[in-house]
Amino acid sequence: MKFAKMQGTGNDFICVDCFREKIVHPHSLARRLCDRHFGIGADGLLLLLPSAAADCRMELYNRDGSAAGMCGNGLRCAGAYLNAHLLPQRQEMIIETRAGLKRLWKKEGGYRVDMEAPRLEAHALPVLSERGLVIEEAFSVEGKTVTLTCVSMGNPHAVCFVEKTEEAELELLGRALEHHHRFPEGVNTEFVEIVDEEHLKVRVWERGCGETMACGTGACAAVVAGALTGRCGRSASVRLPGGTLTVEWEQGGPVFLEGPAEEVFSGEIPAV
Ligand SMILES: N[C@@H](CCC[C@H](N)C(=O)O)C(=O)O
Numbered sequence: 001m002k003f004a005k006m007q008g009t010g011n012d013f014i015c016v017d018c019f020r021e022k023i024v025h026p027h028s029l030a031r032r033l034c035d036r037h038f039g040i041g042a043d044g045l046l047l048l049l050p051s052a053a054a055d056c057r058m059e060l061y062n063r064d065g066s067a068a069g070m071c072g073n074g075l076r077c078a079g080a081y082l083n084a085h086l087l088p089q090r091q092e093m094i095i096e097t098r099a100g101l102k103r104l105w106k107k108e109g110g111y112r113v114d115m116e117a118p119r120l121e122a123h124a125l126p127v128l129s130e131r132g133l134v135i136e137e138a139f140s141v142e143g144k145t146v147t148l149t150c151v152s153m154g155n156p157h158a159v160c161f162v163e164k165t166e167e168a169e170l171e172l173l174g175r176a177l178e179h180h181h182r183f184p185e186g187v188n189t190e191f192v193e194i195v196d197e198e199h200l201k202v203r204v205w206e207r208g209c210g211e212t213m214a215c216g217t218g219a220c221a222a223v224v225a226g227a228l229t230g231r232c233g234r235s236a237s238v239r240l241p242g243g244t245l246t247v248e249w250e251q252g253g254p255v256f257l258e259g260p261a262e263e264v265f266s267g268e269i270p271a272v
Pocket residue numbers: 011060062067068069070071072073074155156188206207208209212214215216217218
């Protein structure tokens with residue numbers, strides 16, 4: 001089986017071109033290949049398949065084998081793979097995902113993706129705070145009360161604002177929230193430091209992975225939550241351990257995510 005190793009801001013994927021390859025057991029394959037000691041090593045397995053409605057269909061399986069509904073860095077990596085191997089001249093592409101059709105554009109140094117409008121959880125009612133009416137709620141976790149803004153970008157995110165990302169109890173709280181009874185499908189947690197209105201620093205504990213170098217949907221959720229709680233503007237650059245992503249949230253409309261994506265190497269393993 002041929003594969004390409006892709007990365008977007010350090011969030012890395014084993015990409016398999018399913019126009020040519022056939023995968024029968026993606027969940028167990030993801031667990032095996034993503035292992036950094038006994039496999040190829042990656043945060044996820046990214047499958048690109050034929051689609052009747054788009055240029056391709058993208059499926060993402062996390063390192064633990066669970067399927068994810070959406071992946072911002074994965075979409076940019078899919079765009080880079082399509083441009084390099086299947087659609088060399090295309091500046092604009094449509095990719096089918098479990099969360100609908102996503103449009104992306106090739107840009108200088110990367111890709112811009114229309115991530116569509118965020119969705120707030122049905123129970124997310126505005127509360128009055130010193131910043132005005134904001135959308136946030138208190139959760140009990142590991143004997144602490146943490147305030148979270150829950151946003152879906154096609155996959156679930158809980159955003160927690162902190163003074164310093166370096167000091168965030170990322171593993172303790174991220175792991176506990178991933179398995180919290182209020183998130184029956186699990187959750188990705190972003191620990192967000194507001195540098196100023198247009199600059200955020202973020203670390204992410206990803207569902208099915210643990211801490212990653214970056215999360216595209218997480219960067220979008222961080223800006224949406226920052227804007228909803230009056231902490232930042234609707235456009236911001238988001239610095240993650242693996243690099244910087246740009247996020248813009250149109251008034252009442254979609255979120256655009258922009259950043260790099262590249263193929264790092266390719267290889268072949270015995271048939272699976
Ligand atoms: N890193 C991704 C998100 C991957 C899926 C996530 N772990 C989930 O299970 O929802 C991104 O760049 O968005």
